[in-house]
Amino acid sequence: MKVSDMLVKETIELGLKSTDKAGAIDELSLLLEENGCLSNLEKYREDIWERENLISTEVGSGIAIPHAKSAAVVKPGIAFGRSLEGFTYDKEHCNLFFMIAAGEKASNEHLQTLSKLSTFLMDEVFRAKLILATSAEDVLQAINEKEQEEIEDKFISNEDNDGKTFLVGVTACTAGIAHTYMSAQSLRDAAAKKGIEMKVQTDGSSGTENMLTAEEISRAAGVIIAADRGLDLSRFDGKKLVKTSTKKGINEPEKLIEEVLNKNEVFRAEGADKQVSETKSDAKSNTFDIYKHLMNGVSFMLPFVVAGGILIAISFMFGVNSSNPDSSQYNAFAAFLNEVGGQAAFGLMVPIFAGYVAYSIADRPGLAPGAIGGMIASLGGSGFLGGLIAGFLAGYIVVLLKKVLVKLPKSLHGLNPVLLYPVLGTLGTTLIIQYVVNTPVSNMNNVLTSWLTGMSGSNAILVGALLGGILVSDMGGPLNKIAYAFGIQMITSGVYGPMAALMCGEMIPPIGIGLATTLFRNKFTAQEHETGKVAYVLGACFITEGVIPFAAADPLRVIPANIISAAVGGGLSMAFGIELTAPHGGLFVIPIAVNHPIIYIGCILAGSLVMALIVGFTKKPITANENLGGNVNVSNV
Numbered sequence: 143m144k145v146s147d148m149l150v151k152e153t154i155e156l157g158l159k160s161t162d163k164a165g166a167i168d169e170l171s172l173l174l175e176e177n178g179c180l181s182n183l184e185k186y187r188e189d190i191w192e193r194e195n196l197i198s199t200e201v202g203s204g205i206a207i208p209h210a211k212s213a214a215v216v217k218p219g220i221a222f223g224r225s226l227e228g229f230t231y232d233k234e235h236c237n238l239f240f241m242i243a244a245g246e247k248a249s250n251e252h253l254q255t256l257s258k259l260s261t262f263l264m265d266e267v268f269r270a271k272l273i274l275a276t277s278a279e280d281v282l283q284a285i286n287e288k289e290q291e292e293i294e295d296k297f298i299s300n301e302d303n304d305g306k307t308f309l310v311g312v313t314a315c316t317a318g319i320a321h322t323y324m325s326a327q328s329l330r331d332a333a334a335k336k337g338i339e340m341k342v343q344t345d346g347s348s349g350t351e352n353m354l355t356a357e358e359i360s361r362a363a364g365v366i367i368a369a370d371r372g373l374d375l376s377r378f379d380g381k382k383l384v385k386t387s388t389k390k391g392i393n394e395p396e397k398l399i400e401e402v403l404n405k406n407e408v409f410r411a412e413g414a415d416k417q418v419s420e421t422k423s424d425a426k427s428n429t430f431d432i433y434k435h436l437m438n439g440v441s442f443m444l445p446f447v448v449a450g451g452i453l454i455a456i457s458f459m460f461g462v463n464s465s466n467p468d469s470s471q472y473n474a475f476a477a478f479l480n481e482v483g484g485q486a487a488f489g490l491m492v493p494i495f496a497g498y499v500a501y502s503i504a505d506r507p508g509l510a511p512g513a514i515g516g517m518i519a520s521l522g523g524s525g526f527l528g529g530l531i532a533g534f535l536a537g538y539i540v541v542l543l544k545k546v547l548v549k550l551p552k553s554l555h556g557l558n559p560v561l562l563y564p565v566l567g568t569l570g571t572t573l574i575i576q577y578v579v580n581t582p583v584s585n586m587n588n589v590l591t592s593w594l595t596g597m598s599g600s601n602a603i604l605v606g607a608l609l610g611g612i613l614v615s616d617m618g619g620p621l622n623k624i625a626y627a628f629g630i631q632m633i634t635s636g637v638y639g640p641m642a643a644l645m646c647g648e649m650i651p652p653i654g655i656g657l658a659t660t661l662f663r664n665k666f667t668a669q670e671h672e673t674g675k676v677a678y679v680l681g682a683c684f685i686t687e688g689v690i691p692f693a694a695a696d697p698l699r700v701i702p703a704n705i706i707s708a709a710v711g712g713g714l715s716m717a718f719g720i721e722l723t724a725p726h727g728g729l730f731v732i733p734i735a736v737n738h739p740i741i742y743i744g745c746i747l748a749g750s751l752v753m754a755l756i757v758g759f760t761k762k763p764i765t766a767n768e769n770l771g772g773n774v775n776v777s778n779v
Contacts, residue, residue, distance in 0.1 A: 145259045146285050149220040152177045154278040158225040158239070163232065167191070167208055170221040170241035179219035179243050186214040186243065197315075197370055198232040201324055202393040205263055206231045209242035219243045220259065222281060224272065226676060227685040230441050233502075237690075238263075238272055261327040262288045264392075270694045276669050306339045309402065310354050311366040314345035315388045325368045325391030326352075332395035345369075364402035365409070366391070375409065383409035432534075439499035439533055440623060443491055444726070447630055450487025451724035453479045455735035458723065488634060492520040492529035496536065503537025504544070507559055511536035511567030518572045522580030525587055526631040531579050536571040543567060591635045602639070602716040609640055610647025610712020610749075611705045614686060630725055638721035642736065645684055645722055646715045646745050647708035649729075652681030652688030653746065654707050654753020655700065662758035681750075684728030696761065703756040711749025715742065 153173045160166040167190055175183045189212035193199065200206040221241040228237040240259060262268055262285070271284040311329050315321035326342040333340035343354045356377070359365070364382040367375065368391030375383070382405040384398055391398065457464060457479035461471030465480035493516035500512025512533045519528030540563055547558050613625040629641040659666045659674030666674065673691055680688030693700040720742050724735035736742045 145220070145262070145289060146282055148218055149222060149259075149282070149285065150177065151278040151282070153179075153219060153221040154281050155221075155223045156275060156278070156281075158223040160223075160225070161229050163194075163206075163229075166206075166223060166225075166229075166231075166239050167194075167241070170208070170223050170239060173221040173223075174219050174241065174243050177219060177221075179217045180214050181216045182214040186210070186212050189214065190241075197389075199321075200231045200234045200236055201260075201263070201321060201389065202234065203263070203266075203269060204228065204235065204237045205240075205269070206234075206236045206238075207240045207242060207260065207263075207321075209240075209244070211244045211246050213246040215243045215245040217243075218245060222272075224275070226273070226688060226691070227680055227683070233438055233441070238269065258289075258323070259285075260321070260324040264324060264327050264331065266694075270691070273691045273694060274669060274673065276672050280669075306337060307363050307403070308358075308361055309333060309338060309340040309364050309366065309399065310358055310362040311340065311342040311391075312345065312354070312369065313342060313388055313391055314369040321370065321388035321392065325388040328392045328395045329366060329368070329398070332399055336396070336399060338399065364405065366398050366402055368398075378409055380408050380410075382407075435499050435502040435534065435537065436530075437623060438502035439495040439497075439530075440627065442498040443495035443630075446487045446491045446494055447633075448724070448726045450483040450491065451633065452727060452731060452735065453483030453487065455723045455731060457483065459734055489520065491630075491634065492526055493517040495526070496529040496533035499530070499533025500536035500540065503534065504540035507544070507563035507567065508537045508540045510564045511540060511571045514568045515571035515575050518575045519580065519583075522576060523584030523587065524575070524580045525583075525634050526627065527587065528575060528579055528583045530627075531583070532571055532575050535574060536567055539570045540567045587631075587635060591632075591637055602719075603713040605640070606643035606716025607709035607713035609643045610650075610715075611709035613644050613647045613712075614651050614704045614708040615701075626725075633723070633725060638723050639716055639719065641725055642720045642722035642742065643712035643715040645725075645728070646720075646742065646749065647712040648686045649681050649684055649746050650707050650711045650749035650753055651686055651704040652677040654681075654703070654750040655689045655692050655757065656681065657750050657754035658757040658761075661754055662761070664763045665758060665761040667764055682729040684726060692757075699757055699760050703753050703760075706756060707749045707753035710752050711745050714745040714748060718742075718745065720745070 155169065155173060158166060158169060160169050167187065171180070171183060171187050171190065174180050174186070180186045189210040190208050193210045194208060198206075199208045220243070223239040223241075225237055225239070228235050230236075231239075240263075242259070265288070268284060268288055272281060275281045275284065311326070313322045313325040313329070315325075322344050326344050329342055330340055341352060341354065341358060344351045359377060359381065362381065364384070365378045367378075367383065367385045368388045369385070370388050375385075382402050384402040384405065386394075386398060457476040460473040460476035461469075463469035463471045464473045464476035466472060467477070493513040496516025496519065497509045497513030500508035500515075502508075515532030515536045516529040519525065519532045522528065524531075543563055543566055544558075547562055548555075550558075609625055609629070612621050615621050625644060629644045632638070632640045656674040656676075656678035659671050659677075663671065670692070677688035677692075680686075689700065689704060693704070718738060718741050721737045722731075722735055722742075724731040727735070732739045732742060
């Protein structure tokens with residue numbers, strides 16, 4: 143059975159309306175029900191959520207694959223949804239969503255077909271085709287082409303592997319449908335790139351496939367176990383062995399291969415070492431995944447920042463001094479809005495951020511120490527930076543407490559989560575924040591605020607250009623988040639210029655690429671013209687993802703154009719002294735949150751024109767065949 147037999151036009155939605163995980167699950171499951179795949183929609187959704195609660199089905203590269211084996215499935219099927227702007231699924235920003243419905247007693251043939259889709263998604267070109275698709279037919283064509291490639295690959299003889307390094311691995315996720323096979327494929331591909339032969343056993347829902355023999359294990363230079371559930375590892379006794387999650391097998395295969403090859407000690411199958419613990423707790427204890435922890439805090443903090451900033455901006459509509467009782471502009475309702483936005487929402491911003499950074503590191507026991515530490519940082523003047531330190535500090539302190547307090551008698555273990563973790567964690571965090579962190583960070587904030595407040599001329603232009611360029615350089619990656627966090631820190635300090643430069647910079651690339659498709663029509667396919675229209679709308683909404691399909695197809699032209707044009711817009715914004723009190727909202731908040739809205743729109747348009755001209759003049763005209771096929775040439779550099 144082929145993937146295209148289970149994914150049909152009726153279960154493809156290229157314009158998901160959902161903006162969160164719950165909405166996407168509801169929308170995709172409804173497609174499956176309407177196509178006759180489900181007998182009980184609510185039961186199927188319950189099974190999906192039961193699977194999600196075990197471990198998130200986001201797999202990296204902007205993909206999530208919610209799936210479940212359920213008695214409510216009467217016909218195996220796949221639903222595909224795409225959101226160009228995307229949203230945070232759990233902790234990662236996702237654009238592509240495949241929902242897999244398999245019966246409770248699904249046949250091996252069905253499960254192997256579903257697993258095949260997971261391996262397809264490891265191909266960057268295949269993912270790019272899904273992003274750029276303008277119709278359900280385009281999606282099905284991409285899948286058909288991929289299946290044809292797989293058939294052709296079976297006729298290609300394997301190279302002589304004599305003398306090559308040989309590795310073995312085992313992958314197993316909780317459901318055994320998606321992560322198991324994606325992880326195996328990723329490991330095999332990474333090994334092949336390094337000239338290494340690798341055999342990976344998959345323990346999926348259809349049973350064990352590619353079973354490792356005793357001879358293969360004996361010959362192997364190392365073993366990689368990427369599993370989200372318990373496995374018997376006794377047969378790997380005496381081998382170099384690395385244990386990790388399927389998600390790391392998908393996202394970090396090269397690192398895992400290097401780790402196992404460079405390992406000195408060997409695995410001894412004794413006691414608890416015989417099993418791999420479930421990865422949900424393993425992932426939570428991976429305290430060095432700094433970016434993941436930071437993004438967890440930002441995702442929970444952002445609604446407070448947006449709500450507070452927009453309410454403050456609305457209060458300014460009554461007058462700049464409308465919340466001051468001593469001013470002639472005073473308005474009671476405006477003062478209320480300013481209090482809700484400035485004191486309530488912004489007051490909770492840093493504690494929420496710090497709490498959920500700590501939560502990401504140490505799970506639930508880290509939440510209270512992190513949030514309380516963030517509040518002490520906020521009250522002590524160290525603000526967002528102090529909250530950042532408090533979050534990581536609280537998380538690591540609780541992780542340390544877990545290791546120390548495990549030595550207590552088992553009869554006292556029940557006190558850990560309700561008494562010892564919160565009390566000792568909070569005490570340790572707040573003492574360090576109050577007596578070590580607050581004073582120097584507060585002084586640094588005051589110096590930075592004074593410098594930015596009095597800045598003008600070339601210095602202001604340079605800062606605005608740097609902020610705008612950095613923000614769009616990796617389109618949602620670590621640099622983007624660092625620049626945005628700086629803007630939020632400045633808003634909390636009463637400096638609104640940097641945030642104006644940041645929003646201007648992020649709106650420019652999608653608007654600029656849309657303008658390029660309008661001004662240079664012979665440089666883009668008909669399909670790209672349609673995508674360009676969507677980019678206009680996304681850019682106006684402060685959603686930079688509208689440029690991603692073009693960046694994926696032509697990175698050497700589009701990414702430098704992103705940075706240059708955003709730098710131009712950010713520099714102009716700072717040069718004109720434009721301020722923005724709301725950290726999000728795009729075109730919708732400009733009339734109420736920007737001090738010079740007309741000039742600000744001019745800055746955005748100027749940067750967008752620069753973007754359009756750079757892309758338009760450097761891009762080659764498309765050929766007639768390309769335009770007829772409507773395909774993007776991903777190697778057109």
